[in-house]
Amino acid sequence: MLMVFMLTILSIVTFLLFNAVPTDPARLTCGKTCSPATIEANRIRLGLDQPLISQYLEWIKGIFAGRTYGSGTATFNCDAPCLGYSFRNGEQVTDMILTSLPVTIYLAIGAFVLWMVGGISTGIYAARKKGKWQDRAIMGATLVGYSLPVFFIGILMLIFVVVRWNILPYPSYVGPNVDTLQFLQTMILPWISLAILYAAYYTRLTRSQMLDTMSEDYIRTARAKGLPEKTVLRKHALRAGLTPIVTSAGLDLAGLLGGAVITEYIFGLPGLGRLAIGAVTEYDLPTITATTLVAATFIIVANIVVDLLYAAIDPRVRLQ
Amino acid sequence: MNKTTSIRFGVGVASVALLLSACSSKSDNNSQSGTAGGTLYILTQAEQILHLDPQRNYTGEDLAFASGFLNRTLTQYALSKDNNAASQIQADLATDTGTASNGGKTWEFTLRDGVKWEDGKPVTCADVAYGVSRTFATDVITDGPTYAISLLDIPKADGVSEYPGPYKASAAQQALFDKAVACDGNKITFSLGAPTADFNYAVTLSAFAPVRKDADTGEKYDDSVLSNGPYKIASYVKKNKLVLVRNDQWSKDTDPIRPAFPDSIEYVFSIAQPLLTQRLMKDSGKDAMAISPDGVDPTQLAVIFGDAKYTNRRLNDYDPYVRYIAINTKKVPNVKHRQAMLAALNRADLRKIAGGKYAGDDADGVVKPNIGQDYAATGLWDGLLGEAIPDTGNVALAKKLIAESGEKFPNPIVFDYGQSPTADKSASAIVAAMARAGIVVKPNPIEVGAYYGIVLDPAKQGSLSAGGWGPDWSNASTVLPELFTPGGGFNLSQFDDKEFTAESDAAKAIADRAEQATAWQALNVKAAELALVIPTRFGKEQRIQGSMVQGAYIWGPYGSYPYGALSVSQ
Numbered sequence: 001m002l003m004v005f006m007l008t009i010l011s012i013v014t015f016l017l018f019n020a021v022p023t024d025p026a027r028l029t030c031g032k033t034c035s036p037a038t039i040e041a042n043r044i045r046l047g048l049d050q051p052l053i054s055q056y057l058e059w060i061k062g063i064f065a066g067r068t069y070g071s072g073t074a075t076f077n078c079d080a081p082c083l084g085y086s087f088r089n090g091e092q093v094t095d096m097i098l099t100s101l102p103v104t105i106y107l108a109i110g111a112f113v114l115w116m117v118g119g120i121s122t123g124i125y126a127a128r129k130k131g132k133w134q135d136r137a138i139m140g141a142t143l144v145g146y147s148l149p150v151f152f153i154g155i156l157m158l159i160f161v162v163v164r165w166n167i168l169p170y171p172s173y174v175g176p177n178v179d180t181l182q183f184l185q186t187m188i189l190p191w192i193s194l195a196i197l198y199a200a201y202y203t204r205l206t207r208s209q210m211l212d213t214m215s216e217d218y219i220r221t222a223r224a225k226g227l228p229e230k231t232v233l234r235k236h237a238l239r240a241g242l243t244p245i246v247t248s249a250g251l252d253l254a255g256l257l258g259g260a261v262i263t264e265y266i267f268g269l270p271g272l273g274r275l276a277i278g279a280v281t282e283y284d285l286p287t288i289t290a291t292t293l294v295a296a297t298f299i300i301v302a303n304i305v306v307d308l309l310y311a312a313i314d315p316r317v318r319l320q
Numbered sequence: 321m322n323k324t325t326s327i328r329f330g331v332g333v334a335s336v337a338l339l340l341s342a343c344s345s346k347s348d349n350n351s352q353s354g355t356a357g358g359t360l361y362i363l364t365q366a367e368q369i370l371h372l373d374p375q376r377n378y379t380g381e382d383l384a385f386a387s388g389f390l391n392r393t394l395t396q397y398a399l400s401k402d403n404n405a406a407s408q409i410q411a412d413l414a415t416d417t418g419t420a421s422n423g424g425k426t427w428e429f430t431l432r433d434g435v436k437w438e439d440g441k442p443v444t445c446a447d448v449a450y451g452v453s454r455t456f457a458t459d460v461i462t463d464g465p466t467y468a469i470s471l472l473d474i475p476k477a478d479g480v481s482e483y484p485g486p487y488k489a490s491a492a493q494q495a496l497f498d499k500a501v502a503c504d505g506n507k508i509t510f511s512l513g514a515p516t517a518d519f520n521y522a523v524t525l526s527a528f529a530p531v532r533k534d535a536d537t538g539e540k541y542d543d544s545v546l547s548n549g550p551y552k553i554a555s556y557v558k559k560n561k562l563v564l565v566r567n568d569q570w571s572k573d574t575d576p577i578r579p580a581f582p583d584s585i586e587y588v589f590s591i592a593q594p595l596l597t598q599r600l601m602k603d604s605g606k607d608a609m610a611i612s613p614d615g616v617d618p619t620q621l622a623v624i625f626g627d628a629k630y631t632n633r634r635l636n637d638y639d640p641y642v643r644y645i646a647i648n649t650k651k652v653p654n655v656k657h658r659q660a661m662l663a664a665l666n667r668a669d670l671r672k673i674a675g676g677k678y679a680g681d682d683a684d685g686v687v688k689p690n691i692g693q694d695y696a697a698t699g700l701w702d703g704l705l706g707e708a709i710p711d712t713g714n715v716a717l718a719k720k721l722i723a724e725s726g727e728k729f730p731n732p733i734v735f736d737y738g739q740s741p742t743a744d745k746s747a748s749a750i751v752a753a754m755a756r757a758g759i760v761v762k763p764n765p766i767e768v769g770a771y772y773g774i775v776l777d778p779a780k781q782g783s784l785s786a787g788g789w790g791p792d793w794s795n796a797s798t799v800l801p802e803l804f805t806p807g808g809g810f811n812l813s814q815f816d817d818k819e820f821t822a823e824s825d826a827a828k829a830i831a832d833r834a835e836q837a838t839a840w841q842a843l844n845v846k847a848a849e850l851a852l853v854i855p856t857r858f859g860k861e862q863r864i865q866g867s868m869v870q871g872a873y874i875w876g877p878y879g880s881y882p883y884g885a886l887s888v889s890q
Binding site (some may be wrong): 024027036037038041042087089090122155158159162163171172173174265266267268269270274278283308 | 353367368458459466469476478480539540542543558559560561564588589590591592597598602722769770772773776793
């Protein structure tokens with residue numbers, strides 16, 4: 001219920017915000033010599049002359065019941081859930097999002113797996129080697145990784161791995177079911193670019209959580225009982241330190257699902273982030289509104305999932 | 321949208337004529353030389369071609385691409401590196417470049433026999449008429465040029481045509497169009513509202529290209545156009561790739577313009593710019609057969625233009641646009657005041673901010689050399705206003721002109737511009753330069769998307785407005801009347817002078833092209849002398865292409881590659 005309320009508020013704010021900008025979508029529908037009369041005629045035909053509240057209600061109606069655009073023999077239906085129609089691209093926004101979303105999901109999930117596995121395991125290792133050269137080396141490396149912006153890492157990898165050394169072909173996205181090898185060749189660098197940034201953070205986070213929990217009395221008790229060190233680390237130390245990691249991971253993953261704008265741009269991935277940026281540069285208001293709403297939905301859903309995971313990880317927060 | 325991801329080569333059986341053309345190493349079409357066969361690759365940052373629908377296509381590069389490969393028009397420009405030669409039109413779908421009568425108010429073209437759509441059906445007069453009619457459906461056919469609406473003799477009510485386009489016209493409304501665009505067998509006749517001596521240039525725009533009614537899918541036609549050119553769409557996945565293969569229904573015998581050398585074309589989208597230029601510089605594999613309509617990454621300009629190894633692969637030539645600052649003559653009515661602003665401006669600073677020597681040349685008017693015969697130097701900076709004005713400005717002359725005006729300068733002057741970091745810097749430079757002559761400029765940055773909506777509204781426009789203009793066809797009739805007459809579509813100068821308008825109308829009606837060019841040259845000088853705009857830059861663009869690409873140059877009419885003439889060595 002709360003989620004529906006939040007999404008409703010969000011949709012109103014997003015819709016009003018982007019329709020309040022001074023850009024005139026009707027002006028953008030015709031060329032440079034477009035007459036004011038034609039602009040006005042198009043404004044009426046596109047329904048942009050209606051009060052914002054009417055436009056919003058029509059938009060909401062489209063999501064649940066679909067709507068009709070155009071007139072005469074050029075009339076066409078936008079089936080529910082209709083998030084609008086992009087007159088810049090001549091496509092239903094829902095279709096554009098459904099085409100872009102899988103790319104972003106593949107990107108986000110792949111990078112997520114890499115950074116979680118890499119970051120958490122390195123963090124645990126660093127915690128175990130606290131104060132030793134391995135710990136200092138890892139902490140130094142994470143500082144560097146955390147400091148490098150993703151566009152720098154991405155471009156660097158493209159120029160060296162692809163252009164100079166020819167280790168991988170030029171990225172050209174295809175779905176995994178079309179050509180799995182090309183998919184992997186295209187996605188590996190974006191995954192690594194994103195993972196380097198996030199893994200650095202998760203290494204440091206895991207290390208600090210592990211060090212906190214490993215100094216607790218119950219860890220000393222577990223060791224005194226004679227439990228193997230692996231069991232102590234996995235079942236007692238890591239699980240107790242997992243809550244803040246899960247919180248961060250959930251929100252980071254949701255953020256990426258809303259579109260990894262820079263990564264998608266550098267590697268030419270046709271995901272949600274690129275769709276949003278393209279919409280912004282073309283003043284494609286229906287697409288901007290819809291991509292913002294989708295990204296926000298991911299964040300809200302991720303928050304709920306994280307809350308549910310808390311209960312699974314830590315029995316103390318379970319509802320009776 | 322056609323979202324086939326597979327790349328299909330060699331679809332269909334090539335005709336004998338096509339096979340013959342593929343086997344020859346030279347073409348005699350328009351004396352173009354090149355190597356037949358292979359694949360030409362086009363790399364771009366863009367996610368798609370903005371519009372393939374002929375009636376919606378309105379950017380130089382896309383027009384050149386589509387006219388070279390997919391959409392033929394009644395007339396088309398010659399494929400030539402020489403601007404004067406390229407600005408000459410040739411018969412394309414028509415048998416000649418058209419016949420004017422009724423004082424230039426009626427134009428007649430006869431279609432060639434044997435031109436076919438990709439499905440084998442003939443291109444008919446009705447197809448041309450239907451294509452032209454689509455422009456009137458302004459709610460569906462957006463973004464395209466509206467010359468059909470403004471030129472054809474169809475009544476308008478409050479500026480809106482009484483013909484609403486083919487999708488929802490009543491029989492009576494359709495009759496209005498059918499009267500203005502009439503077919504008689506292979507002969508198509510256009511009735512215009514006013515004498516238009518260069519209507520045969522206007523029809524080079526794909527807005528006047530044929531579209532077959534039974535293939536028209538309205539807005540969706542943008543993604544799956546039916547070709548009558550030498551290639552057809554094999555697959556089109558936006559953000560990924562557009563693949564063209566030979567159209568086996570196209571015959572070289574019916575096309576005097578396009579040599580159509582490559583066997584296929586691959587337009588690859590969504591390549592980020594640093595990588596794009598790097599790939600073309602490296603010139604390996606398929607990239608040696610690649611071009612890019614995008615400019616060179618600015619960080620690589622010095623390398624590409626400083627290293628001799630790129631000499632044969634780099635281009636540095638005019639883009640279609642003249643950049644200028646329009647002076648609102650309603651707010652600055654005194655010609656001496658306007659001339660003073662021309663004299664005070666530091667044009668060198670503006671060019672430096674825009675990118676230095678790569679940004680373009682000092683402009684001396686609104687007509688640019690790449691238009692061909694309509695350009696002649698105006699002498700604006702060489703004494704036209706009384707003294708020479710170097711590109712750093714002539715402050716003494718500016719002060720003198722203000723003193724001679726007999727009126728106080730109308731300070732402050734509001735300068736409208738679309739906001740960007742570069743434009744902000746330019747605005748600061750303009751403020752500083754004008755201040756030297758006692759002219760107070762107040763910058764008015766406007767959000768880019770709202771900019772033209774504001775400056776084209778006389779009630780909201782300031783005294784100075786940043787502008788840029790490129791001709792819609794190679795005739796200054798799409799420049800001077802558009803910029804400086806009340807009926808023009810981009811009269812940021814708000815200039816309304818009966819004598820100038822009469823001269824402009826007279827020039828439009830001159831049928832002799834050389835004589836007309838002389839008239840335009842004189843009007844260009846007059847506009848410069850009246851200081852209706854401050855011309856700042858004849859814009860230039862820089863490109864690099866692969867070493868196996870043949871026939872690459874900047875084609876004057878569109879400021880683009882001459883797509884129809886490109887080939888790849890084997």
